[in-house]
Amino acid sequence: MKLAPWRRLKSSLGIESEKGGPDLLEPEELARWYAGLDLPQRLAVSRELASRVRAPRVSRDIAALPAVATGRLVFEQDGPRGPIPLHHVKVELWDRDLGTPDDFLGEGFTDAEGAFEIRYDPADAGEGDVPDLELRYFEPQHTFRQDGRVEESWRRIGSERGPDDHGGLHHDFGTVRVPYWEYDPATPLARLLVVEEGTPPTAYAPGRSLAMLKAVAPIELVKRQHLLQGRLGQAPSLAKIQADYPEATTVRLERESPGSTRGDAYFGERLLNGMFSAILDRDPEAPGDAQAFRIYHPWNAYEQDGIHCLPDVDVRLRLVEGRLLPVRIILGLREPGATAPGSPVTRRSFTPGDGADWEAAKRMARVSATLDTELGNHLGQCHFNVEQYAIAANRNLRRNPLRWLLMPHLREVVLINHAASGFLVGPTGYITRASALTERGINQRLEHLMGSYDWKGFAPSNPVCEGHRYAQAGQLFWRLLGEHIDAFFAEHGAEIEAQWKEVRRFSDDLVAHSAPAFVCRYLRAKVPGKDAPWFVRSERMDLDTKAAEPPPKAVSAVTHTDTPQAGEVEALKNLCRYVIFFATFRHAWANNLQWEDAGEVLYACLGLRWGPGGTLPTEEDLDVAPNPDEATEMLWISWMLSKTNYGLLLSNEEEDLHPRLLELLRTHAAEFAAMGLDVRTVSSRINI
Known part of the structure; x- marks a missing residue:
C-alpha cells in the first residue's frame, strides 16, 4: 500500500x-x-x-457464470391470500469457511414477488474448496451529505444456512420465511410483534442511552429511596417527596406569586399553550357565539377501578379580552365504587361563583386533561399512531426514495412503544395503577382513539386568539414541512412514481392493520351529514365517510393501484406531512412540557381517589391524592420524559435528515421562539 x-x-x-x-x-x-x-x-x-x-474484481459476464442459487423470501406471517413477498431485499450468497474468512460468491435483489436468482462461480470458494452455501439478506440505510445527495449502505438482517460441500450447479433455497417487522395478531391496533424476552428488529442510536442516563441519574436515587422507605413502612409525605425533586414550574410560580397557578387565567392559558393543548370546539349550546368554546372528556364510557374518581368532564370556556377563561365545568359523577362502563351519573355544574367547589372542579378538570393528554395527545396520537406508519414503511419501502424522507422520523418509535406497553399500560403499568381506568378501560380508550386518527384531510387548527401560541407554532411548522416535502418530491418524484408498487403495498398494510373507525354516538347524532359549524373538522377524520356501517378502517388508503392515479401523489405528500408533524412537532409539544404541567403532584396527576370528605375535596385533603409510591413515580416519569433529549432535529446526530429541513427550521427559529417553542428541543423522531 x-x-x-x-x-x-x-x-x-x-x-x-x-x-x-x-x-x-x-x-x-x-x-x-x-x-x-x-x-x-x-x-x-x-x-x-x-x-x-481491496483486490480489484475481474470484470466478467455474470450471466455466464456456471452455478445459480434461487429461492424466495416471504414474511413469517401469511396474509389473507397466503405468503407475503419480501420485495426488493438485497441478498448475498457466501461460502462459509471455518478458521478463514468467508468467501463472497454473488449478490442480487428479490423481485416484486420475493424471488431471487444469484449466479456464481464455485471456484470463488477457493482452491480445493467446495462451497458451503449461506444466503444473507440486508436492509437499506442512508445518510445525507450537506449538498442533499444520499449515501446508501446496507445492514445485515438475517441469513439462511444452505448445504455443506455443495458440488452441484444449482441450489434452490425454497421459500425462506423471514420474521421481519411482523404485526402483533393479539391486538386490534397496528403494533409490532415482539415475543417474550425478544427484541424488536431495530435498536436505539448509541447516544440515546447516554442521554437517558444523564437526564435520569440525578433523580433515580431519589425515587429508589422513596420506594424503599414505603416498603419499610416509613413512607415520606407528599410535601417531602415534592421537595426532593427539582423545583417544578408550578411550584416556583406559587412560591413567587401564591395562587397564580390555581387561577382561572392560568387554567385557560395551559389549555391553550400547555401540555394539555387540545382541539377547542365551539360551544354547541351557544350557536353563533365566536367567543365560546368547549372541551369534553367522556370517561364514563369506560370501565373504572372504583377506587379513583373520574367523572365525565365538560368544560365551557370564553375568550375575554384575549384570555381564555373557564366559565362553567359540568361533572358527570358516578357513585363511589361504580366500575361498569355507562354507570349512572349525577351531573353537577360549577361556576366561578362557587368558591371552593369551583376550585375543586378545576382541579378535577386538570386531572382529566392530564390523563387525556397522556393517553390521547401523547401515547395514542403520537406514539401508537406513528408506530403504525413505521411498521408499514419498514415492511415495504426499500427502493422508493420515500424511505429517505420518512425513515429518519420513524426510527426508534417501536422501541419506546414496546417499553411503554409494560411500563405505562398493561396490568401493572403506571397509568393503570395511578388512574381510574382499568387495563380493559385503557385498552378500549386507546382503540377508540386510534380509530379516530387519519392522515387524510388533516391540517392544524387555526389559532382562536392572538395568544394561542401552540396553534401558531403548529401552523408555521406545518407550512415548513409542506415546503420541504414539495421540494423533495420535485427532486425525487419521478422515481417515487416509478416505485409506486411499494407505495401501494405501504398503503395496503396501513389500511389493513389500522383500527376500525370510531365515531361516538353523540357525534354520530350531531355531525355526519349535518351543518355543525361548532365542530372543528380540520384535525379530525372525515366523519361523513367514517361513520358508515360497518365501520371502515380509520386510516384512509393513498392508492389502490401499482401506478399513481390522479391526485394520489398529492395524497402521498399529505400523508408524509402528517407523519412527520406528529413524530416531531406534536410529540415535542406534548412530551417536553411534562415537567412544566405535570411536575407537581397536587396540581395535576392521573387520578384522584374517592375520599371520606366527598367527591370534590380540596388540595388539603391528602386522602384523595396519589399515594407516596405513585407520587414519586409520577415526578420521576415527568422529569424523565421532559429532560431526555437525543435525536434532535437540528443536531441530526445520525446525519439521515435532508439538510433542507434543517435550514428551514433554523431560518425560522426566532419566529418559533416568539411562539414559545425552542426549535432546538424538537426531536426528529419519537424515542422517549
Whole structure:
C-alpha cells in the first residue's frame, strides 16, 4: 500500500502518529484512529484508500457464470391470500469457511414477488474448496451529505444456512420465511410483534442511552429511596417527596406569586399553550357565539377501578379580552365504587361563583386533561399512531426514495412503544395503577382513539386568539414541512412514481392493520351529514365517510393501484406531512412540557381517589391524592420524559435528515421562539 495518499489524508484530518514517525501507523493505531472519525471523515478515508486495500474484481459476464442459487423470501406471517413477498431485499450468497474468512460468491435483489436468482462461480470458494452455501439478506440505510445527495449502505438482517460441500450447479433455497417487522395478531391496533424476552428488529442510536442516563441519574436515587422507605413502612409525605425533586414550574410560580397557578387565567392559558393543548370546539349550546368554546372528556364510557374518581368532564370556556377563561365545568359523577362502563351519573355544574367547589372542579378538570393528554395527545396520537406508519414503511419501502424522507422520523418509535406497553399500560403499568381506568378501560380508550386518527384531510387548527401560541407554532411548522416535502418530491418524484408498487403495498398494510373507525354516538347524532359549524373538522377524520356501517378502517388508503392515479401523489405528500408533524412537532409539544404541567403532584396527576370528605375535596385533603409510591413515580416519569433529549432535529446526530429541513427550521427559529417553542428541543423522531 502506498503511503503518500494516507500521509496527505492524515494531515488534512489532523492525525499524528503515536510512534512519532512521519509515515507509518501500526494496525492497532490505524483501527483506533479510524473508529474515532465521524462519518464524513470515514467516507473520505474509504474513497481515498478503498482501491488500494481491496483486490480489484475481474470484470466478467455474470450471466455466464456456471452455478445459480434461487429461492424466495416471504414474511413469517401469511396474509389473507397466503405468503407475503419480501420485495426488493438485497441478498448475498457466501461460502462459509471455518478458521478463514468467508468467501463472497454473488449478490442480487428479490423481485416484486420475493424471488431471487444469484449466479456464481464455485471456484470463488477457493482452491480445493467446495462451497458451503449461506444466503444473507440486508436492509437499506442512508445518510445525507450537506449538498442533499444520499449515501446508501446496507445492514445485515438475517441469513439462511444452505448445504455443506455443495458440488452441484444449482441450489434452490425454497421459500425462506423471514420474521421481519411482523404485526402483533393479539391486538386490534397496528403494533409490532415482539415475543417474550425478544427484541424488536431495530435498536436505539448509541447516544440515546447516554442521554437517558444523564437526564435520569440525578433523580433515580431519589425515587429508589422513596420506594424503599414505603416498603419499610416509613413512607415520606407528599410535601417531602415534592421537595426532593427539582423545583417544578408550578411550584416556583406559587412560591413567587401564591395562587397564580390555581387561577382561572392560568387554567385557560395551559389549555391553550400547555401540555394539555387540545382541539377547542365551539360551544354547541351557544350557536353563533365566536367567543365560546368547549372541551369534553367522556370517561364514563369506560370501565373504572372504583377506587379513583373520574367523572365525565365538560368544560365551557370564553375568550375575554384575549384570555381564555373557564366559565362553567359540568361533572358527570358516578357513585363511589361504580366500575361498569355507562354507570349512572349525577351531573353537577360549577361556576366561578362557587368558591371552593369551583376550585375543586378545576382541579378535577386538570386531572382529566392530564390523563387525556397522556393517553390521547401523547401515547395514542403520537406514539401508537406513528408506530403504525413505521411498521408499514419498514415492511415495504426499500427502493422508493420515500424511505429517505420518512425513515429518519420513524426510527426508534417501536422501541419506546414496546417499553411503554409494560411500563405505562398493561396490568401493572403506571397509568393503570395511578388512574381510574382499568387495563380493559385503557385498552378500549386507546382503540377508540386510534380509530379516530387519519392522515387524510388533516391540517392544524387555526389559532382562536392572538395568544394561542401552540396553534401558531403548529401552523408555521406545518407550512415548513409542506415546503420541504414539495421540494423533495420535485427532486425525487419521478422515481417515487416509478416505485409506486411499494407505495401501494405501504398503503395496503396501513389500511389493513389500522383500527376500525370510531365515531361516538353523540357525534354520530350531531355531525355526519349535518351543518355543525361548532365542530372543528380540520384535525379530525372525515366523519361523513367514517361513520358508515360497518365501520371502515380509520386510516384512509393513498392508492389502490401499482401506478399513481390522479391526485394520489398529492395524497402521498399529505400523508408524509402528517407523519412527520406528529413524530416531531406534536410529540415535542406534548412530551417536553411534562415537567412544566405535570411536575407537581397536587396540581395535576392521573387520578384522584374517592375520599371520606366527598367527591370534590380540596388540595388539603391528602386522602384523595396519589399515594407516596405513585407520587414519586409520577415526578420521576415527568422529569424523565421532559429532560431526555437525543435525536434532535437540528443536531441530526445520525446525519439521515435532508439538510433542507434543517435550514428551514433554523431560518425560522426566532419566529418559533416568539411562539414559545425552542426549535432546538424538537426531536426528529419519537424515542422517549
